[in-house]
Amino acid sequence: MGILKWSRSKSPWLIHFNTGGCNGCDIELLAALTPKYDVERFGIVLEGSPRHADVMAVTGPVTRQVRKRLRRIYDQMPEPKFVVAIGSCALTGAPFGDCYNVLGGTEKQIPVDVYVPGCPPRPEAIIDGIAKLLGKMESSDDDDGE
Amino acid sequence: MTPRKDTVGRKTTSIPVGPQHPALKEPESFTFEIDGETIVDVIPRLGYVHRGIEKAMESRTYIQNLYLAERICGICSHSHTTCYAQGVEELLDVKIPDRANFIRVIIAELERIHSHMLWLGVAAHEIGFDTLFMHSWLDRELVMDLLELISGNRVNYAMNTIGGVRRNISDDGGQKVKDSLADVEERMKHYVEVIKTDQSIRQRTKNIGPLNCTPAADLCAAGPTLRASGIARDVRKDDPYAAYGEIPFDVISYDGCDLFSRTLVRCEEILEAIKITDYAIDNLPEGAIRVRAARKVPEGRVVSRLEAPRGELIHYCKSNGTDTPERYKVRAPTLANVLALGNMLIGGNVADIPIVLAGIDPCFSCMDRMAFVDTKSDKRWTWTQEDLQRYALKC
Numbered sequence: 001m002g003i004l005k006w007s008r009s010k011s012p013w014l015i016h017f018n019t020g021g022c023n024g025c026d027i028e029l030l031a032a033l034t035p036k037y038d039v040e041r042f043g044i045v046l047e048g049s050p051r052h053a054d055v056m057a058v059t060g061p062v063t064r065q066v067r068k069r070l071r072r073i074y075d076q077m078p079e080p081k082f083v084v085a086i087g088s089c090a091l092t093g094a095p096f097g098d099c100y101n102v103l104g105g106t107e108k109q110i111p112v113d114v115y116v117p118g119c120p121p122r123p124e125a126i127i128d129g130i131a132k133l134l135g136k137m138e139s140s141d142d143d144d145g146e
Numbered sequence: 147m148t149p150r151k152d153t154v155g156r157k158t159t160s161i162p163v164g165p166q167h168p169a170l171k172e173p174e175s176f177t178f179e180i181d182g183e184t185i186v187d188v189i190p191r192l193g194y195v196h197r198g199i200e201k202a203m204e205s206r207t208y209i210q211n212l213y214l215a216e217r218i219c220g221i222c223s224h225s226h227t228t229c230y231a232q233g234v235e236e237l238l239d240v241k242i243p244d245r246a247n248f249i250r251v252i253i254a255e256l257e258r259i260h261s262h263m264l265w266l267g268v269a270a271h272e273i274g275f276d277t278l279f280m281h282s283w284l285d286r287e288l289v290m291d292l293l294e295l296i297s298g299n300r301v302n303y304a305m306n307t308i309g310g311v312r313r314n315i316s317d318d319g320g321q322k323v324k325d326s327l328a329d330v331e332e333r334m335k336h337y338v339e340v341i342k343t344d345q346s347i348r349q350r351t352k353n354i355g356p357l358n359c360t361p362a363a364d365l366c367a368a369g370p371t372l373r374a375s376g377i378a379r380d381v382r383k384d385d386p387y388a389a390y391g392e393i394p395f396d397v398i399s400y401d402g403c404d405l406f407s408r409t410l411v412r413c414e415e416i417l418e419a420i421k422i423t424d425y426a427i428d429n430l431p432e433g434a435i436r437v438r439a440a441r442k443v444p445e446g447r448v449v450s451r452l453e454a455p456r457g458e459l460i461h462y463c464k465s466n467g468t469d470t471p472e473r474y475k476v477r478a479p480t481l482a483n484v485l486a487l488g489n490m491l492i493g494g495n496v497a498d499i500p501i502v503l504a505g506i507d508p509c510f511s512c513m514d515r516m517a518f519v520d521t522k523s524d525k526r527w528t529w530t531q532e533d534l535q536r537y538a539l540k541c
Contacts, residue, residue, distance in 0.1 A: 023220035027264060034283035061197065065196065095202075102197050
């Protein structure tokens with residue numbers, strides 16, 4: 001494993017973007033970062049800027065207003081980038097699927113690597129999703145020049 | 147940053163904040179016009195979380211809408227379902243059992259405690275006091291465990307139904323709630339002490355984000371934001387609903403009109419909420435927890451209101467005799483408070499933007515019922531929270 005890949009999978013930086021959700025998943029994601037669940041023990045840190053982030057955690061259904069921003073933030077992230085869709089809304093749009101201002105799940109806009117279902121998923125489920133992503137990062141065959 | 151001139155001809159600079167901005171946690175965008183260090187204008191641009199729930203409610207039955215109303219907001223989910231159920235029960239002319247009313251109060255107060263502790267953590271984070279953030283979120287987990295114990299869920303409790311509540315609270319469960327809340331109370335008293343004495347908290351919150359009594363009333367601010375401006379207005383006291391008429395409690399208000407007061411109001415409200423919960427558990431009436439209600443709702447209109455953690459929440463329902471509402475409207479407390487943001491921010495420092503924004507405890511997923519259109523949507527670069535915080539620490 002190259003050093004870049006090693007460092008990425010040992011300390012992935014997370015950017016959180018709510019694309020129109022109800023806050024339920026957001027507070028559970030934050031709860032996963034705080035002492036009781038503490039994903040920081042996997043080296044995961046919440047980052048403010050997409051340019052510093054490896055993983056985008058998306059919550060909520062994609063609304064019409066936010067669609068362009070989601071794409072723009074995704075484009076601003078450096079390669080290789082990963083996306084975790086958290087909650088039923090981010091997966092399919094769930095109860096808001098047929099609302100006039102909702103375009104459905106995240107996968108219709110950007111490629112998604114890990115899906116965490118639930119309304120909202122428990123912090124344990126979010127941690128499980130992120131741990132699966134770490135496995136995916138380690139086994140991905142992109143060679144970073146080592 | 148683009149230099150431009152404001153209405154009186156001064157050269158100002160625009161800083162857009164959001165929609166992706168962790169200080170906000172939700173996608174919402176504000177454009178700040180600044181002159182040097184001072185904010186001269188703020189233009190909110192709302193609507194990123196507008197999903198069209200009101201329209202969706204018109205095509206679902208009253209029972210289905212209960213679960214949709216719950217998902218208006220994940221933090222005050224119980225407030226929205228209670229407000230919805232209260233309204234529909236009034237249209238149906240159903241009187242719910244006393245025990246159901248008390249259980250609604252217990253869940254509502256637990257929700258208030260967890261919401262205010264969440265706010266305390268976020269606010270502490272915004273002023274760079276991450277230790278308090280982590281501590282308050284750790285203690286908040288005690289309350290989340292209690293909500294899970296009672297309802298089986300951590301966030302969307304699904305406790306309400308039309309005609310009462312869906313789950314009972316056992317004597318054993320009630321005792322566990324009381325024991326756990328005693329721990330929370332002890333911790334909260336410690337935090338109040340810390341907030342009152344810690345110099346760095348005082349310096350970052352005293353006289354910051356001022357909102358005097360008159361503009362607060364004029365701009366229809368609600369909830370803790372209003373009560374921190376010296377106006378003791380609380381729907382639980384002024385127009386008691388559920389079981390609040392039978393429970394003794396005080397309305398907390400401070401007249402500092404600044405962030406410091408807003409912090410204290412919320413912290414002391416947690417202590418008050420613990421008292422209310424204890425009282426409600428001790429005096430929980432015996433009996434049924436729900437009554438059967440008809441599926442079809444007779445023609446009528448109703449306005450239902452209650453005190454959500456963030457302020458007064460208003461639901462309006464117009465029924466037409468079928469099993470779906472004809473029109474539904476939600477006025478969430480953040481929409482009432484967002485107008486006051488202009489007053490708090492203008493004249494303040496750029497470095498105080500994150501904490502003043504967080505100070506009203508904004509919940510945009512609640513608020514974005516209506517879409518505002520920004521006519522000046524020319525794109526500029528965005529400050530990240532990192533940048534703002536670095537800037538804040540430098541000043």
